[in-house]
Amino acid sequence: MIKYLGSKRTLVPVLTKLAEASGASTSLDLFTGTTRVAQAFKQTGHRVTATDLASYSLAFAKTWIEIDASMQEHRELEDALEHLNSLTGEPGYFTKSFCEDARYFQPKNGQKVDSIRNQIETDYKGSWLYFPLLTSLILAADRVDSTTGIQMAFLKQWSARSHANLVMKDPGLKVGSGTALQGDAVELASTLAPVDLAYLDPPYNQHRYFANYHVWETLVRWDSPESYGVANKRIDVRDDNTKSAFNSKKTMASSLAKVIADLKCETMILSYNNESWLSRDELFALVETKGKVEILDFDFKRYVGAQIGVYNKLGKKVGEPGHSRNIEHIVLAGPKQTVDRMTAAILG
Ligand SMILES: C[S@@+](CC[C@H](N)C(=O)[O-])C[C@H]1O[C@@H](n2cnc3c(N)ncnc32)[C@H](O)[C@@H]1O
Incomplete structure (x- = not known):
């Protein structure tokens, strides 16, 4: 997880x-x-409704909450994963931003992310596989990252797990029905x-999820934003409209x-x-x-x-x-x- x-x-x-x-x-x-x-x-x-402000949470909720595993052809997901895992890595925005300018992942894995993410956008957008594949890619990248669990900084030395090769796996769909929504x-x-x-688990303090998980946000939006600082955060981390009322004591x-x-x-x-x-x-x-x-x-x-x-x-x-x-x-x-x-x- x-x-x-x-x-x-x-x-x-x-x-x-x-x-x-x-x-x-x-x-x-x-x-x-x-x-x-x-x-x-x-x-x-x-019957569950799952909502969050974050784009990566929407991907998770579309995958694990909205999709009913009993209604989909599981073989299609297996085939797509096999195909995406076989792609050759090609450097792009992700490799440059998160493996060279910042060092969250080893370049070999960043290159895989670039190739796979591009292919998901061109081949699977609009298909039921789109969000399960995005979820699988985030989980795969998380398994080979070089952070302590937040993306405000990366480790000085590569983490042991970052040397492994990125491999997408079946995210494990759930039987049942639900709805996924994104919003404040x-x-x-x-x-x-x-x-x-209703279950409410709001943020506890000033630490913003949008900043802490900016790499996942960018991986899902795939919008190649301008970035700033050593952590190479999205420029819109600075915008008021990405701030949450739950991160301010006031x-x-x-x-x-x-x-x-x-x-x-x-x-x-x-x-x-x-x-x-x-x-x-x-x-x-x-x-x-x-x-x-x-x-x-x-x-x-x-x-x-x-x-x-x-x-x-x-x-x-x-x-x-x-x-x-x-x-x-x-x-x-x-x-x-x-x-x-x-x-x-x-x-x-
Ligand atoms: C404490 S975490 C929830 C953790 C979750 N229960 C779990 O087990 O993974 C708080 C969540 O609130 C979301 N969030 C922050 N501000 C929000 C807002 N204004 N509206 C909706 N979600 C928000 C964050 O993106 C984060 O995922």
Whole structure:
């Protein structure tokens, strides 16, 4: 799975249990990122809508959420992957920008990306294979990158994995139905159809995904932007219209409040982190109009199934917290019966 800051990989088992206990049949993952959570919801049988600001997230959501694996001819994907893997690498924009001017990938792999990405655009645009192939290419590049997981810098020495050859693999399509959308959550929220369950995992701080993952953004847009700085970021990283209200302390709380007020959902799960700008009281205040509120706490780094504390609405702690610097909060809000069922599913 792709390296992605704030990905909820470790919390997926908990979120799956919560989704099942909620009794929902439709759900929304509004800041879907890698789509890990949306995929888990889809696998519980939900009809899922997955949205995000990023172009690469749209590619992931089109691949893993919108496509129903049972409706497609899998052989076509295998053939396309075989064909693209056999192409000879030719240097182009990607090689120059991300292997020579900056050093995120070894040139041999950059050249493969250039050839494959061009071919995807000419041969597969408009076909159902387009987004699965883009997803596969991003995953393949991620496996041979030379970063620590964000694209604000690259390693001084080539990473061990960067020496391997880039190979595209089957991204593994999922059975079920869903919808993928790209857009700003603040604008999208009021336009989305009602769902039983909404999951919100907004950015926690000033670090912008558009800047941190500019290479994936460019790989999907394939728009050869002007760039700047040692990291060779897209010039539009500087533009106001690529900034997110969730990356500013001034605008984050009011934007989240607007999203929560605008969303038409019965039950809500909100992920938040103890190193972020909102306090526990503020979290409660944000969602209490939805009904009953519970906040579950998890040790994000060490989480292997141990839930470390639960707070009731008065902020009284039930359960034993462990020692941790990095606590992931899961806020549940909705009808009392539903929230009680969800809490019980975790506490046992
Ligand atoms: C904490 S990450 C979500 C991680 C995701 N739950 C996962 O497991 O991969 C936050 C996501 O919010 C997206 N984002 C940032 N600002 C946004 C906005 N204004 N509207 C929609 N998505 C936004 C980012 O692109 C990023 O993917």
